[in-house]
Amino acid sequence: MANFDFDQAEGLRRMLAGPKPRIVTFLSATPQDDKGAMLVNLAASLAHAGNDVLLVDACEGNNGVAARLGLDGGASLLTVARQECALNQVIHQAPQGFGVASMTRGDRMAGHYSAQDARRLAKTFDVLVKQAGVVMVDGEFSEDGSFPLPVMEASEIVVQVSTSAASITNAYALIKRLSQQLGRRPFGILVTNASEAEAKVVYDNMATAASRYLAVQLTSMGSVPADEYLQRAARLGRAVVDAFPLAGASVAFRRLAGRFALPGMTLPGRPGGSSHLGA
Template sequence: MEKRRRRIITVTSGKGGVGKSSIVSNLAYMLSSMNERTFILDADLALGNIDIMFGMIPKYNMKDLINGGRRIEEIVMEGPCGIKIIPATSGVCEFANLSAEEKNILFASLQALPEYDFLIVDTSAGISSNVISFNAMSEDIFVVVTPDPSSITDSYAVIKVLEKKTGRKDFNIVVNMVKDEEEALEIFKKLINVSDRFLDVYLSYFGCIPLDVNINQAIKRQRLWVEHFPETVATKALSQICSRLVS
């Protein structure tokens, strides 16, 4: 039997509040429901919230792995549909920027994970050294942007820094919280226009997720919107992104 290829993708953003963690959680559920063995790494190490998205309370977290001598399999939680979740810490400021030794411990532990098809890395927002390191190790980088002008500006800044620090040239853009795809393509065009002028990168439009009241309802209930609102417009939009990802 042919061994399936591991694929590491990072989901990042220039600013907080763009729905990145919500997209990661629901995308992972969709992948798992398609029999894709999926891990989520909550890489917002100091202010993690992936466990909250699933309504789960971790027994151990990243601090126990890096400073407490726990093995990675001891801190992994199993979520719905077989998703495996590697929880971060919350309110541990020293984890906002890991030392080189701490990064080595974490990255070596990730190498020891059991077989998977997708490892989705949910980074913190911005351009910290952690964000740069996690994006450098991934196969594909996804940048989440919204219609907020500051989100567009900060997304460009993230792409600029990642190109400079990691040498990466290819970036996938997901536009969230839009009225429709026409608005999403307008936002993507703005990013393209400025990046073509000042950067040597290639931006790929990967899809959009429309504004949907069901998303906020699900988040407040600590539920996944793709599971509880399967017919909503946001779920159908994310399904298209998911299908493109596995094709």
């Protein structure tokens, strides 16, 4: 029988602590431009729906979303961790309506990323995410099987994939490496440049293979169709939901934003939660 006093105390503790930051790390088996476009438009769609969104560029090189938006100059979270600037100096407001911050701006790749830096960076990130409702991380899974921060390992992890054979193969290999590094846990699958029917085939095949050969559960996050209005909006420096609200991609991103903004959003089986993200 449940302990009522314990449950009541735990509920009060959670109320006083406030909601936990919602952190989703995105990895991709698609070209970097496709990933950047997806992140920008999803973040803009979430912001358009009234969410406080922060997009963190955690890529080691200069091909992350901050560079795509031209917001990779200046200080990074690592600079804050080294007490060389204030936290508010690293958060830039994108014209699409959300905040952007760079994690290291290539410092890690340059060999200047010490264990002490890592600890301080983790603390800085913890402070940062408490200022946002939804934190989207443009991440990379390094060859050594590590993420820049342990919190990325504990966050929801979503893998972007397209309908091409190469992308599907790369996405499956990525999931295999993730499961070997992080253990048995679920991952989300987001299919881009695909119709709903095409995305269902991709997801079903990947979910079957992952379950059979890796004992890993995948969750469908939905899909975004190929749409020329995405490129048109990008050339205008705007999100597709803002520039062309009736476009097929806009409808898809609004649907995705609705899923990501659900209270208590978490992948099934993830430590700390059990509700579904998928359809």
